[in-house]
Amino acid sequence: MAAAVLSYCKPSPFIGQFPSCFGKSVSSQSFEISMQASRVTALFWRSKKSVKSQPLDSSLGDFTLIGSGTEEATGNQARAKKISVSIISSIMEVSPHEWDACTLDATGPEKFNPFLTHGFLSSLEETGCAVKETGWMPSHVVVNDESEDILGVVPLYLKSHSYGEFVFDHSWADAYYSFGSRYYPKFQCCVPFTPVTGPRILIRNTSFKDQVFDIIVSALKDLTAKSQVSSLHITFPSETEWHKLKDKGFLQRIGMQYHWKNRNYKSFDEFLMDMKQSKRKNIRQERKKISAQNLTMKRLRGYEIKASHWDSFYKFYRNTADNKWGSPYLTRDFFHEMGSKMGDQVLLVVAEEGDEVVAGALNLIGGNTLFGRLWGCHPQVHYPSLHFEACYYQAIEAAIELNLSSVEAGAQGEHKIQRGYMPVTTYSCHYLMDEGFRKAIEDFLVRESCQVRLVMKLLNDSGPFKEGTH
Numbered sequence: 001m002a003a004a005v006l007s008y009c010k011p012s013p014f015i016g017q018f019p020s021c022f023g024k025s026v027s028s029q030s031f032e033i034s035m036q037a038s039r040v041t042a043l044f045w046r047s048k049k050s051v052k053s054q055p056l057d058s059s060l061g062d063f064t065l066i067g068s069g070t071e072e073a074t075g076n077q078a079r080a081k082k083i084s085v086s087i088i089s090s091i092m093e094v095s096p097h098e099w100d101a102c103t104l105d106a107t108g109p110e111k112f113n114p115f116l117t118h119g120f121l122s123s124l125e126e127t128g129c130a131v132k133e134t135g136w137m138p139s140h141v142v143v144n145d146e147s148e149d150i151l152g153v154v155p156l157y158l159k160s161h162s163y164g165e166f167v168f169d170h171s172w173a174d175a176y177y178s179f180g181s182r183y184y185p186k187f188q189c190c191v192p193f194t195p196v197t198g199p200r201i202l203i204r205n206t207s208f209k210d211q212v213f214d215i216i217v218s219a220l221k222d223l224t225a226k227s228q229v230s231s232l233h234i235t236f237p238s239e240t241e242w243h244k245l246k247d248k249g250f251l252q253r254i255g256m257q258y259h260w261k262n263r264n265y266k267s268f269d270e271f272l273m274d275m276k277q278s279k280r281k282n283i284r285q286e287r288k289k290i291s292a293q294n295l296t297m298k299r300l301r302g303y304e305i306k307a308s309h310w311d312s313f314y315k316f317y318r319n320t321a322d323n324k325w326g327s328p329y330l331t332r333d334f335f336h337e338m339g340s341k342m343g344d345q346v347l348l349v350v351a352e353e354g355d356e357v358v359a360g361a362l363n364l365i366g367g368n369t370l371f372g373r374l375w376g377c378h379p380q381v382h383y384p385s386l387h388f389e390a391c392y393y394q395a396i397e398a399a400i401e402l403n404l405s406s407v408e409a410g411a412q413g414e415h416k417i418q419r420g421y422m423p424v425t426t427y428s429c430h431y432l433m434d435e436g437f438r439k440a441i442e443d444f445l446v447r448e449s450c451q452v453r454l455v456m457k458l459l460n461d462s463g464p465f466k467e468g469t470h
Helices: 002-009 024-028 096-107 118-126 170-178 209-226 239-246 268-272 277-292 307-324 332-345 386-402 414-419 435-461
Strands: 059-064 082-088 136-138 140-145 150-154 156-159 186-189 231-235 251-261 295-301 346-353 356-365 369-377 406-411 422-432
Touching (some): 059 209, 096 118, 096 150, 140 209, 170 435, 186 209, 209 422, 239 251, 239 422, 251 386, 251 414, 251 435, 268 277, 268 386, 277 295, 277 386, 277 414, 295 386, 307 332, 307 346, 307 356, 307 369, 332 346, 332 356, 346 386, 356 386, 386 406
Parallel strands (some): 186 231
Antiparallel strands (some): 059 082, 082 140, 136 156, 140 150, 156 186, 231 422, 251 406, 251 422, 346 356, 356 369
């Protein structure tokens, strides 16, 4: 059963093409989504296209909050009744302290998400990764009260393509163009190049936070309409936001990733004892190959990561990008800048052969989760099983050591299952301006969601763990 499911997953039918009859009148037509598999040949753009659009009005309006504001609030004790919502063209227009206060209140300390911090997002902008010239025009939303205190922020970008998002809508764009309409630019609410779930509407914990949420969502929808773009997409939001946004007119979409769960393990061997014997044996054999190749694994944090490490890792990252995507989307300066700003939140796994670093895996540490992000290896040498060791087994060991509850090892990769990473649901929300287009997408998403849930059930039922392991 597992083999059949894995074979089914590889050329994802969730990225099918729309029929040629698609158009404004499609809401009155019946059609079947093609199940012919359509591979995505590049995860990131081949050419860096800048967004072509009219300058955005910085003000999204002034609003009055209802209520006395005297209710007990935890966190920020703001008593504002009037707020203003505006757009900024760079996250640098907000102080790191104020942005991160919104982030921490939105996630809570336990689920703190390092990708939502000012340090990570500003590193993307300052080093030319997520900027207008690469098709990511920062259009972040900021909510201020009468005292100019910030009550909420939203990471938002005006985009001229669909690369670097990990929630694929290329076939949607193709259908739009075949009808003679323009799909790009579009608004994208997300962390660029980062398929990590977390809140996207980051609000201070005041007695007005529910009202502020509703006002922000209304402002985002108005911005989408006034800007005359096709759509607004909120990718990898929290499950709570996903449910709330359905009531605001957003279409719901689900996806699938593979995460490792810490069942209060005290060691890697204890984790292995929960695996089926064949899987346990395979993992031990893979790990033995590392020492047999005279490789030494190290986990480096904060000040332990030197500039030379980042230079080597960038070389490895470029090798991976050139082989898989065709074009790298992060710059050398990004790794240096991000590493400097994020400090001990960065965990860099490196493999050394003698005195030379030959591979690395980049992770960020959250409140209760280790987030695996990027991997790369020396371009001239192949090391069997090193990818599994650096990305998956070292991450598990680190999570156990740090007493973290889970490891998120990035998007895709059904090969993670036999190494203890099981399917979990991811979410996205989509607000489409054209009613006919919206209806067609809605029908498509119903079918797609059924397929995703079926595949997840089959994978979980045939997983690598002993029966009774939860």
